[in-house]
Amino acid sequence: MRKRLVELASLMVLVFLVSTSELMAGHPCCHVLICCRVTNRGMTFLVNGKWLDAHDYGDVNQVADILQKIKDAGIQTVIVDMTNDSQWTNLWNEFEPMLNNIQQVCREKQMQFFIFIGAAGEFSFWNEKAGQILKLWANDPTYRRYGFGDDRPMLLVFAPADMYWKSYNAAPDSAKTNLSKFHIGTTQVNDPILPEASDGWGYRNYSQSVDGKVRFACPNGGVPPKDWHRISPEEWKRRIEWAKQADHYSIYGSYDDVCDGIHWGIADTKNTKVTCNKYPDDQPYVYYDVLREILTGTRSRNSKN
Numbered sequence: 001m002r003k004r005l006v007e008l009a010s011l012m013v014l015v016f017l018v019s020t021s022e023l024m025a026g027h028p029c030c031h032v033l034i035c036c037r038v039t040n041r042g043m044t045f046l047v048n049g050k051w052l053d054a055h056d057y058g059d060v061n062q063v064a065d066i067l068q069k070i071k072d073a074g075i076q077t078v079i080v081d082m083t084n085d086s087q088w089t090n091l092w093n094e095f096e097p098m099l100n101n102i103q104q105v106c107r108e109k110q111m112q113f114f115i116f117i118g119a120a121g122e123f124s125f126w127n128e129k130a131g132q133i134l135k136l137w138a139n140d141p142t143y144r145r146y147g148f149g150d151d152r153p154m155l156l157v158f159a160p161a162d163m164y165w166k167s168y169n170a171a172p173d174s175a176k177t178n179l180s181k182f183h184i185g186t187t188q189v190n191d192p193i194l195p196e197a198s199d200g201w202g203y204r205n206y207s208q209s210v211d212g213k214v215r216f217a218c219p220n221g222g223v224p225p226k227d228w229h230r231i232s233p234e235e236w237k238r239r240i241e242w243a244k245q246a247d248h249y250s251i252y253g254s255y256d257d258v259c260d261g262i263h264w265g266i267a268d269t270k271n272t273k274v275t276c277n278k279y280p281d282d283q284p285y286v287y288y289d290v291l292r293e294i295l296t297g298t299r300s301r302n303s304k305n
Helices: 002-024 060-072 092-109 123-138 161-170 233-243 286-296
Strands: 027-033 044-047 050-052 077-081 112-117 145-147 150-157 183-186 206-208 214-217 249-254
Touching (some): 123 150, 233 286
Antiparallel strands (some): 044 050, 206 214
């Protein structure tokens, strides 16, 4: 009997430690880029068993394959880049179906998404778009809410915190009626990245919020264009381990954002002429498998290691 009680006590301690560890790990996210896919610059991406230079989020079967690879890597939430004004205006008929496809696949795969919108300074325009997001997606369970004591749906904006919040606070209430209903995170694009300038969501290299609740990491270094470069798999591993310790959110670059070189997806880089896009030894799975192993303990069947 005493032995059984000891075993139960040990099991309870183990469950507590595992639960605590899970609570301390940041919720994993990554970006997906649904525009600008023609700028792959000689690179190709593996989608449904084929190497494509222009993968298409308008094709729900391609969306399903891409999000499955992301989920297999241990990420349940994707951040959809809708930062260009034209995506909401003259190209809306093209991009709304892509968002609907992502929502559909997230529902099927028990994943979530939220949206990355444009820069500060045009609050009336982006407030209107926030209203569209509320109406079309944000009230669905597939749309991520911040949690951690804040149940508002999430938005990411393409502006540093010091710029954004100054403009936000100066804007009239009528220009932010919809924006105020979201938990808004901000980004910082170029180095040096100061914690208070990014809210931790970052966009290149790595950064964190002042309080360490949000951390961002991706496999590039330097400031474009002169000293932009791919980091080593070893450095990528260190960044992932660091980002994973965020209290709330851990953002791991993008699965496919070639434009800004922050991607870690499965890519064949041997034909690209852009040095900062080259994977080490042109290994298509090198960054993907480092991330996947750290987050899930598994690697893809195509891993060389």
